[in-house]
Amino acid sequence: xxxxxxxxxxxxxxxxxxxxxxxxxxxxxxxxxxxxxxxxxxxxxxxxxxxxxxxxxxxxxxxxxxxxxxxxxxxxxxxxxxxxxxxxxxxxxxxxxxxxxxxxxxxxxxxxxxxxxxxxxxxxxxxxxxxxxxxxxxxxxxxxxxxxxxxxxxxxxxxxxxxxxxxxxxxxxxxxxxxxxxxxxxxxxxxxxxxxxxxxxxxxxxxxxxxxxxxxxxxxxxxxxxxxxxxxxxxxxxxxxxxxxxxxxxxxx
Amino acid sequence: xxxxxxxxxxxxxxxxxxxxxxxxxxxxxxxxxxxxxxxxxxxxxxxxxxxxxxxxxxxxxxxxxxxxxxxxxxxxxxx
Numbered sequence: 001x002x003x004x005x006x007x008x009x010x011x012x013x014x015x016x017x018x019x020x021x022x023x024x025x026x027x028x029x030x031x032x033x034x035x036x037x038x039x040x041x042x043x044x045x046x047x048x049x050x051x052x053x054x055x056x057x058x059x060x061x062x063x064x065x066x067x068x069x070x071x072x073x074x075x076x077x078x079x080x081x082x083x084x085x086x087x088x089x090x091x092x093x094x095x096x097x098x099x100x101x102x103x104x105x106x107x108x109x110x111x112x113x114x115x116x117x118x119x120x121x122x123x124x125x126x127x128x129x130x131x132x133x134x135x136x137x138x139x140x141x142x143x144x145x146x147x148x149x150x151x152x153x154x155x156x157x158x159x160x161x162x163x164x165x166x167x168x169x170x171x172x173x174x175x176x177x178x179x180x181x182x183x184x185x186x187x188x189x190x191x192x193x194x195x196x197x198x199x200x201x202x203x204x205x206x207x208x209x210x211x212x213x214x215x216x217x218x219x220x221x222x223x224x225x226x227x228x229x230x231x232x233x234x235x236x237x238x239x240x241x242x243x244x245x246x247x248x249x250x251x252x253x
Numbered sequence: 254x255x256x257x258x259x260x261x262x263x264x265x266x267x268x269x270x271x272x273x274x275x276x277x278x279x280x281x282x283x284x285x286x287x288x289x290x291x292x293x294x295x296x297x298x299x300x301x302x303x304x305x306x307x308x309x310x311x312x313x314x315x316x317x318x319x320x321x322x323x324x325x326x327x328x329x330x331x332x
Contacts, residue, residue, distance in 0.1 A: 058321055061318070101321050101324045103267065104270060108270065153323075
């Protein structure tokens, strides 16, 4: 399958994502420059980490207006799988593809460390190879990962089972000490209503090789590759995975 | 006309930066500063002489770009 890695000015995890897709998992990978309008036949899109447009105004706020975001949105709305990692998650929130917003980390510190994550949902194209309740150890690196949603929105997110990963202790228990940034309900990853768009603060692309300190990020890539493979064997039109997207993640403006 | 846009986190949203600033002020002895909320300030130079149009334009820009309505609210002054 072909991974499309979107590159914004200020992205700095694009090469890590490309390396994981191409060298670790042996898939095709293409860089998609933010001014391009063509997704180059990508079957899955990754919005990588970094500081798109210098994080000016708010993290992800300017990236939302990059020309590539129109085809990215159309791809997501057709049900195409989209993964936002770290700054990519922030961009998905600002562009209304996922609900909610990011605040500064509760302790104001830039947190760069391995965290424990409990898998909450396995019916997304990026977690289908995981088991519910499984605890993953994956690194984070961010100053603004304090996920926030107002009470009504949060209620809906939980009711729709949109929380994909939560920060926990090594045994999978939620406590304040294991929540690195103050995210509401310990939310580390989230999907949209249609489940084909996933945003996560941890960096799975940094945890795919033992040499780099851990391989727990592999399950995210294994999931999407397996999802694509089984979709391909069912139909000759594999480009679209997942149910058709709804606009319920769209922010009321 | 000129518009000034003040963007602040909604009262219900925790402001980690404001909290840190008020803690620093307390450690400096300013116990009578009860709370601090940090925000953003924008000056817009608008190519219109109509007050109503300027207000409308500033509100539109604030809604679409300057503020994130999930966490922030804004106030506009035009002159």
